[in-house]
Amino acid sequence: MMAWLSDNGLLLGLAVLDGLASAASIFMVAVGLNLVFGVLRILNVAHGSLYAIGAYTAASITLFLTSHGLPVWLSFPALVVAAALVGVILGPLIERVLLKRVEKQEPVLQLLVTFALFMILEDVQKLIWGVQPVSNDTPMRLLGTIDVPFGADVIPFTAYQLFVLPGIALFTLVGLAWFMRRTLTGRVIVAVTTDREAATSQGIDSAKITMLTFTFGAMLAALGGALASPMSSMVPGVGASTIVLSFAVVATAGLGQVEGAAIAAVMIGLGRSIAVYLEPELEVVVPYLIMVLVLLVRPQGLFGVTETRRI
Amino acid sequence: MLRLEKVSVDIAGAPVLRGVDLVVPPGARVALIGRNGAGKTTTLRTLMGLLPARGGISIDGQPCTDAPAHRRAALGIGYAPEERRLFGSFTVLENLRLPAEVLKLPEAELKRRLEMVFGLLPELREFGPRKAAGLSGGQGKMVALGRALMVGTRAVLLDEPFQGLAPALALRYAEALGRLRALLPDVALLITESSPDLLRGLVEQTFVIERGEIQPAAA
Ligand SMILES: Nc1ncnc2c1ncn2[C@@H]1O[C@H](COP(=O)(O)OP(=O)(O)OP(=O)(O)O)[C@@H](O)[C@H]1O
Numbered sequence: 001m002m003a004w005l006s007d008n009g010l011l012l013g014l015a016v017l018d019g020l021a022s023a024a025s026i027f028m029v030a031v032g033l034n035l036v037f038g039v040l041r042i043l044n045v046a047h048g049s050l051y052a053i054g055a056y057t058a059a060s061i062t063l064f065l066t067s068h069g070l071p072v073w074l075s076f077p078a079l080v081v082a083a084a085l086v087g088v089i090l091g092p093l094i095e096r097v098l099l100k101r102v103e104k105q106e107p108v109l110q111l112l113v114t115f116a117l118f119m120i121l122e123d124v125q126k127l128i129w130g131v132q133p134v135s136n137d138t139p140m141r142l143l144g145t146i147d148v149p150f151g152a153d154v155i156p157f158t159a160y161q162l163f164v165l166p167g168i169a170l171f172t173l174v175g176l177a178w179f180m181r182r183t184l185t186g187r188v189i190v191a192v193t194t195d196r197e198a199a200t201s202q203g204i205d206s207a208k209i210t211m212l213t214f215t216f217g218a219m220l221a222a223l224g225g226a227l228a229s230p231m232s233s234m235v236p237g238v239g240a241s242t243i244v245l246s247f248a249v250v251a252t253a254g255l256g257q258v259e260g261a262a263i264a265a266v267m268i269g270l271g272r273s274i275a276v277y278l279e280p281e282l283e284v285v286v287p288y289l290i291m292v293l294v295l296l297v298r299p300q301g302l303f304g305v306t307e308t309r310r311i
Numbered sequence: 312m313l314r315l316e317k318v319s320v321d322i323a324g325a326p327v328l329r330g331v332d333l334v335v336p337p338g339a340r341v342a343l344i345g346r347n348g349a350g351k352t353t354t355l356r357t358l359m360g361l362l363p364a365r366g367g368i369s370i371d372g373q374p375c376t377d378a379p380a381h382r383r384a385a386l387g388i389g390y391a392p393e394e395r396r397l398f399g400s401f402t403v404l405e406n407l408r409l410p411a412e413v414l415k416l417p418e419a420e421l422k423r424r425l426e427m428v429f430g431l432l433p434e435l436r437e438f439g440p441r442k443a444a445g446l447s448g449g450q451g452k453m454v455a456l457g458r459a460l461m462v463g464t465r466a467v468l469l470d471e472p473f474q475g476l477a478p479a480l481a482l483r484y485a486e487a488l489g490r491l492r493a494l495l496p497d498v499a500l501l502i503t504e505s506s507p508d509l510l511r512g513l514v515e516q517t518f519v520i521e522r523g524e525i526q527p528a529a530a
């Protein structure tokens with residue numbers, strides 16, 4: 001065991017770092033997906049496209065900054081600006097033009113509509129950003145690396161992966177929990193999620209809250225993408241792999257669970273990246289293996305509650 | 312004044328309300344009696360704007376057949392649905408405050424109404440910090456009544472409030488409704504029940520609903 005660890009310790013350390021960083025970004029996407037499902041009761045397959053578009057937009061803004069000789073540190077706020085732009089422009093557009101119209105339709109039809117939207121957005125991405133890999137490593141290079149001793153080795157952790165990404169995810173987690181419990185808007189979102197008709201009778205404009213929440217969820221997905229963009233280059237298809245991963249996170253945690261989604265994201269993020277370093281062929285299956293194992297034991301997810309409605 | 316004029320409602324393609332007329336004058340106490348499936352809940356949901364309806368619905372003379380449902384609270388209509396429909400993850404106090412906060416009532420006014428509700432239903436003060444999900448069915452009914460009173464300055468709609476209440480609690484509930492008359496004489500009450508017995512002495516006007524048709528009760 002010790003011999004194995006000293007041989008593989010460096011790899012494992014890197015895997016943990018990678019896993020935590022990808023968990024942080026997947027968490028943002030999964031939490032957004034959860035919020036949107038809560039108010040709309042539609043599983044939005046195109047949610048992953050918002051991640052991809054957030055990532056591409058962040059890269060484009062950074063490219064614009066550097067090619068116009070603007071200060072490079074602006075590439076950090078650019079990540080957040082990209083997410084806000086994507087959310088505010090695409091969120092209301094998608095919700096009002098498309099999803100609101102199928103609000104009362106069969107779930108199968110709703111799913112097909114979001115799938116169609118996903119296909120359209122994939123093409124839009126190829127039209128705008130092409131099919132060649134696009135990268136955005138400026139923010140990562142700016143922060144440099146930190147040498148962390150690890151057994152006999154020294155691992156050069158990138159400060160971006162070590163601090164920025166987990167920091168923002170943690171901030172999102174705590175901030176969201178606070179927002180939902182302590183602000184009126186948060187409680188109103190919870191009310192609409194719990195019982196739309198009862199919320200409406202209490203004076204809540206559920207349609208407005210739904211659009212607002214959708215926009216917010218879209219922003220979180222785009223932020224997940226923007227934050228992940230400095231770590232790996234974007235290629236077509238990144239939206240698809242993101243949505244399946246965040247489905248896995250949401251299913252593992254249980255629908256509607258914010259803190260649970262964080263833990264599930266860490267489990268799946270770590271599982272996947274450890275697989276990449278140790279047994280690369282397993283990378284794709286590990287997240288679903290974790291999900292299936294959890295669901296076999298607890299069908300409602302790790303933290304999900306089975307609703308008992310008392311008359 | 313709540314008014315339904317020749318209102319028809321279909322649910323899932325089948326007619327559920329067939330051209331009903333109903334008037335609830337300001338401060339009136341009105342019962343709507345009907346057996347299971349007669350259309351009581353549908354009548355109240357229609358008044359709350361929760362179902363697409365044909366015909367005329369007006370509140371205080373304002374036509375609102377097509378007005379968005381969430382505006383009802385602002386018009387002073389409180390509603391306690393049949394199955395309570397409290398928000399389980401909120402405390403009782405949060406449930407009571409929510410509609411008033413959504414209406415952006417000044418804190419002083421909100422507190423005043425809260426005190427009025429606590430005066431009428433003292434147990435709600437005790438329940439205040441408890442999660443609504445942890446209440447018994449009967450306790451939940453009390454909270455649902457209190458919540459409806461927080462915004463129901465013109466009218467309060469109660470859907471089978473006595474259903475499932477233990478006799479002692481039903482008595483408490485009826486007694487509270489009785490005191491409401493003196494406390495808030497201008498607030499109209501529209502109460503549905505399957506039997507008129509429980510509402511004896513609480514209402515001065517009774518309507519009967521049968522297969523989606525409403526008639527004044529024979530005296
Ligand atoms: N969502 C629905 N889908 C189909 N039919 C419905 C629906 N809701 C109500 N109905 C039908 O409309 C009719 C009236 O229902 P409603 O709930 O208004 O009756 P009610 O008088 O409140 O009955 P109860 O005493 O059981 O509460 C019933 O025949 C019922 O089958």
Ligand SMILES: [Mg+2]
Nearest residue numbers: 351352353393
């Ligand atoms: Mg009913």
